[in-house]
Amino acid sequence: MSFEKTPGWLDWFANPSIPQFRLPAGAVDAHCHVFGPGERFPFAPERKYTPCDASREQLFALRDRLGFARNVVVQATCHGADNRALVDALVHSNGMARGVATVRRDISDADLQALHQAGVRGVRFNFVKRLVDFTPKDELLEIAGRIAPLGWHVVVYFEAADLPELRDFFTALPTTVVVDHMGRPDVTKPVDGPEFEGFVRLMREHTNIWSKVTCPERLSVTGPRALNGERAAYRDVVPFARRLVEEFPERVLWGTDWPHPNLKDHMPDDGLLVDFIPQIAPTPDLQQKLLVGNPMRLYWPEEV
Numbered sequence: 001m002s003f004e005k006t007p008g009w010l011d012w013f014a015n016p017s018i019p020q021f022r023l024p025a026g027a028v029d030a031h032c033h034v035f036g037p038g039e040r041f042p043f044a045p046e047r048k049y050t051p052c053d054a055s056r057e058q059l060f061a062l063r064d065r066l067g068f069a070r071n072v073v074v075q076a077t078c079h080g081a082d083n084r085a086l087v088d089a090l091v092h093s094n095g096m097a098r099g100v101a102t103v104r105r106d107i108s109d110a111d112l113q114a115l116h117q118a119g120v121r122g123v124r125f126n127f128v129k130r131l132v133d134f135t136p137k138d139e140l141l142e143i144a145g146r147i148a149p150l151g152w153h154v155v156v157y158f159e160a161a162d163l164p165e166l167r168d169f170f171t172a173l174p175t176t177v178v179v180d181h182m183g184r185p186d187v188t189k190p191v192d193g194p195e196f197e198g199f200v201r202l203m204r205e206h207t208n209i210w211s212k213v214t215c216p217e218r219l220s221v222t223g224p225r226a227l228n229g230e231r232a233a234y235r236d237v238v239p240f241a242r243r244l245v246e247e248f249p250e251r252v253l254w255g256t257d258w259p260h261p262n263l264k265d266h267m268p269d270d271g272l273l274v275d276f277i278p279q280i281a282p283t284p285d286l287q288q289k290l291l292v293g294n295p296m297r298l299y300w301p302e303e304v
């Protein structure tokens, strides 16, 4: 079956630069996806976008080029709750990839066990309206109750404006909760303004809540333009990510978000994204926790 990409779709960056920042040994790309290939793993009928293909082989080649050792592959909404492409990537990673799946309330215990065997260690609850249809909170709580005994966690993706309405639901979850992309803050607002302060307070008051300090390319208004010839970019996102890294050094994760779905104005050079890391995690200790210690504790606890 062939699929026509959403009009205007931006394909992932074909020839990413080698980062100047040398990743620590054992670094984990803790947020990335695989798309199909559609011929082998059809995209879900209920999807809100149709991407290009982005195979496990291409993901692992990027991993090696950038200097990562491991991946956490997150189910993309274009595959709905059909986790076959994700599982295929995990079982062909020689144990170097773990996964975050999307499941529905009717999934059997046997299928949950099979996902665990393949390397899945979490489920994703997506609240971004342009990506998914509404799922009742009671269904999500039921799923969370079923995956908690497996030692899994819940990854949540939402728009900042929706946090007030979602806060009580997040704090009721019986697992570790990992927030995608810092809850998508409006970086044109002050980093110590009421909006982001609300997110920081959520993490401060609930030590089971983590955040990915990812996707400057999605959040930035200043964009990828480097300053004075430096390779640094997305400078307006730095204060937000750096605040979380410095205040919660044991509860942050980083990932490329390759192959970068639904970007509209540019496609980032993944090597440039890696060079963004020292700006938000300015010391070797913070980099070690962000890139190795924290993701290993969450996804490979048996090896820690």
Ligand SMILES: O=C(O)/C=C(\C=C(/O)C(=O)O)C(=O)O
Pocket (backbone or CB within 6 Å): 075, 076, 077, 078, 131, 157, 180, 218, 257, 260, 261, 262
């Ligand atoms: O890749 C991301 O994390 C962000 C996006 C898409 C998804 O997460 C997805 O389709 O699962 C987005 O903002 O469009």
